[in-house]
Amino acid sequence: MVLKKLTEAFGPSGFEDEIRQVIYEEVKPYADHVYTDALGSLIVEKNPGAKGTKILLAAHMDEVGFMIVNIEENGLLRFRPLGGVDPRILVSKVVRVGEKRHYGVIGAKAIHLQQPEERTKPLELNQLYIDIGAKNREQAENLVEIGDLAVFATEYEEFGDRRAKSKSFDDRVGCAVLIELLKQPTTLPLVFAFTVQEETGLRGAGPVAFRVKPDLAIVVEGTVCFDVAGTPSHAESTKQGAGPALSVVDGRTIGHAKFRDFIKGVAGEEQIPVQYRRTVGGANDVGAIHLTEMGIISAGISVPTRYIHAPAQIIHLDDYENTIRLISAVLGKIEKGGHPIQ
Amino acid sequence: MQNDKALLSQLTESVGGSGDEGEPRKILMDKVRNLVDEVSVDYLGNVIMRKNGEGLGRHPRIMLAAHLDEITLIVKKIGDGGFLRIAQVGGFDPRTLLGQEVTVFGREHLYGIIGSKPPHLSTLEERKKSVPLDELFVDLGMAEAKVRELVRVGDRLTIRRKTMELAGDRMSGKSMDNRASVTALAICLEQLKKLRFQPDVYAVATTQEEIGAFGAETAGFRLQPDLAIAIDVCHGEMPGVEADLAKKLGDGPVITFGPRIHPKLYKKLLDTAKKARIPFQIEVSQGPTWTDADNLQVVQMGIPTALISIPLRYMHTSVETLEFSDVKNAGLLLAHFIANLNSDFVEELTWYLKN
Numbered sequence: 001m002v003l004k005k006l007t008e009a010f011g012p013s014g015f016e017d018e019i020r021q022v023i024y025e026e027v028k029p030y031a032d033h034v035y036t037d038a039l040g041s042l043i044v045e046k047n048p049g050a051k052g053t054k055i056l057l058a059a060h061m062d063e064v065g066f067m068i069v070n071i072e073e074n075g076l077l078r079f080r081p082l083g084g085v086d087p088r089i090l091v092s093k094v095v096r097v098g099e100k101r102h103y104g105v106i107g108a109k110a111i112h113l114q115q116p117e118e119r120t121k122p123l124e125l126n127q128l129y130i131d132i133g134a135k136n137r138e139q140a141e142n143l144v145e146i147g148d149l150a151v152f153a154t155e156y157e158e159f160g161d162r163r164a165k166s167k168s169f170d171d172r173v174g175c176a177v178l179i180e181l182l183k184q185p186t187t188l189p190l191v192f193a194f195t196v197q198e199e200t201g202l203r204g205a206g207p208v209a210f211r212v213k214p215d216l217a218i219v220v221e222g223t224v225c226f227d228v229a230g231t232p233s234h235a236e237s238t239k240q241g242a243g244p245a246l247s248v249v250d251g252r253t254i255g256h257a258k259f260r261d262f263i264k265g266v267a268g269e270e271q272i273p274v275q276y277r278r279t280v281g282g283a284n285d286v287g288a289i290h291l292t293e294m295g296i297i298s299a300g301i302s303v304p305t306r307y308i309h310a311p312a313q314i315i316h317l318d319d320y321e322n323t324i325r326l327i328s329a330v331l332g333k334i335e336k337g338g339h340p341i342q
Numbered sequence: 343m344q345n346d347k348a349l350l351s352q353l354t355e356s357v358g359g360s361g362d363e364g365e366p367r368k369i370l371m372d373k374v375r376n377l378v379d380e381v382s383v384d385y386l387g388n389v390i391m392r393k394n395g396e397g398l399g400r401h402p403r404i405m406l407a408a409h410l411d412e413i414t415l416i417v418k419k420i421g422d423g424g425f426l427r428i429a430q431v432g433g434f435d436p437r438t439l440l441g442q443e444v445t446v447f448g449r450e451h452l453y454g455i456i457g458s459k460p461p462h463l464s465t466l467e468e469r470k471k472s473v474p475l476d477e478l479f480v481d482l483g484m485a486e487a488k489v490r491e492l493v494r495v496g497d498r499l500t501i502r503r504k505t506m507e508l509a510g511d512r513m514s515g516k517s518m519d520n521r522a523s524v525t526a527l528a529i530c531l532e533q534l535k536k537l538r539f540q541p542d543v544y545a546v547a548t549t550q551e552e553i554g555a556f557g558a559e560t561a562g563f564r565l566q567p568d569l570a571i572a573i574d575v576c577h578g579e580m581p582g583v584e585a586d587l588a589k590k591l592g593d594g595p596v597i598t599f600g601p602r603i604h605p606k607l608y609k610k611l612l613d614t615a616k617k618a619r620i621p622f623q624i625e626v627s628q629g630p631t632w633t634d635a636d637n638l639q640v641v642q643m644g645i646p647t648a649l650i651s652i653p654l655r656y657m658h659t660s661v662e663t664l665e666f667s668d669v670k671n672a673g674l675l676l677a678h679f680i681a682n683l684n685s686d687f688v689e690e691l692t693w694y695l696k697n
Contacts, residue, residue, distance in 0.1 A: 107656035133508025160483025229425035
């Protein structure tokens, strides 16, 4: 089960070794050429040098995580996030820490010991720490060191109506879509890039795009979805089960309208449900790729993900499958009809 | 030791909210059946484990009480879209609920997540406030009609948590409060197999402690013991908590002193620990202990009562953390206390005058 393998792998931004190796094992049988670049992105080529529109398909393999920044006298670990995490969701959660993946818990003062006014204030990062069970600094230093990384300990499971939960669907779901697309036959020269450090500022995708110099780029993401209790429809960004979400505008990109319309047209012809991503916040690797060199025509296609950047995230498996179908159909159409914009 | 840890894991991974203690009750009863003379369950669901003492004459009657229930959540409303609104049975800090994975005990066991707004959509203002219980919702990833079929108002739910072994001898999980003490009871009963003792022992896994220690009250009435010892958890030391309110993990079980505690029992527990070379700590209370001890003290004509606690960090969260040696030593202390108990000591318990 590729979604399980990918989401449970360890890989905070800048430290993608484990997830990169997991993806490498998955793509190896289907790739013509596999290599990594200076930042650690994994680049997989299919039909290199072939005639036709060269398309870069990119998904980031890093996830939000934490870095241990201090080991206290009492053996507790101070940490700071890598990527955007709301400290309110950290309390009473479990993480895996360091090379050995030690269990650690993020505790909180018992409610019995709190003043009433404390209870309404969120715990801030400087009040939180990871407890790995060490009695003191010496014992802790035998197990972890400053600079060690941590990620949420959540496991993949399917539940409800075609739902799956895990950590890091942002953006391991995009990585899984790419792996499935790589397995499909095509004559196009395709480049599949599993990029690093998206969560700390879209760092990995630009150098990849510069190296690959594609004619078109498609970024596959797990994006914000808040179609939940009491949220008005204009504030939900995306809706689960309503199909892949096409980016229009986000914090780093004004989307390429013609390319988006082309994709929407293909979805219509193939009767694949699609929706627009209806929020202007957030960003993805398109922000870096579309400004590379003289500019690259790009599109963002996302699987709606509830509770993104939280320990347990949810996707709808129909959306995941429809994202694969949609991009596959887009590639098929370009394979037959050539570059859709020029 | 490894067996005892396995029992604690099994008990903490089982789910038994106040008044709904069936799962852990079964695990405990299966475990102790061969260790005692009789196991029974009373009207409130208390598990009463009797182990007879030796010798002629009247056997002192000692009751041990460790509560079996845990804090849980309950479905208050099935809202639009099939999202559940929740209330609590026992005291949660709502701030520790956001983003948790839960199991809802509907007609089937259902997986859910207590939803959180992603930082991409929340404003800075919002992030300065904690989310109150009223605004939390449970996402079952299921259409409303199906949710209504499978879930009813009043169904329980609880945080899903695998019990973990941390560094050294420490363990973390949910409901260490108070399955740690239930485990100590089992350790005590096992230990008693190796010891000779006079008292008839009634080890009771009590119900409904988290909502007012109700099980201990009725079990105390039924058993009419000469003395009772409650075993519960106390706060474990952590940053930002005053030293007298929290005890060190791994420094031994905690013996409580204060108005709810019979002074002679307190002293006898200290003496027993010293004699048996069992490490211990002292906690002083000035009123309620918020444990079964409070209720046991005033049952019928009153019961001489003591309290032994296991230090626990992050109480009432899903990552309650303890050091297992404290659980083991609490069990040993109880067993040695029982072995040193005779009818003379018991008769003097109610005599406060000097003659």
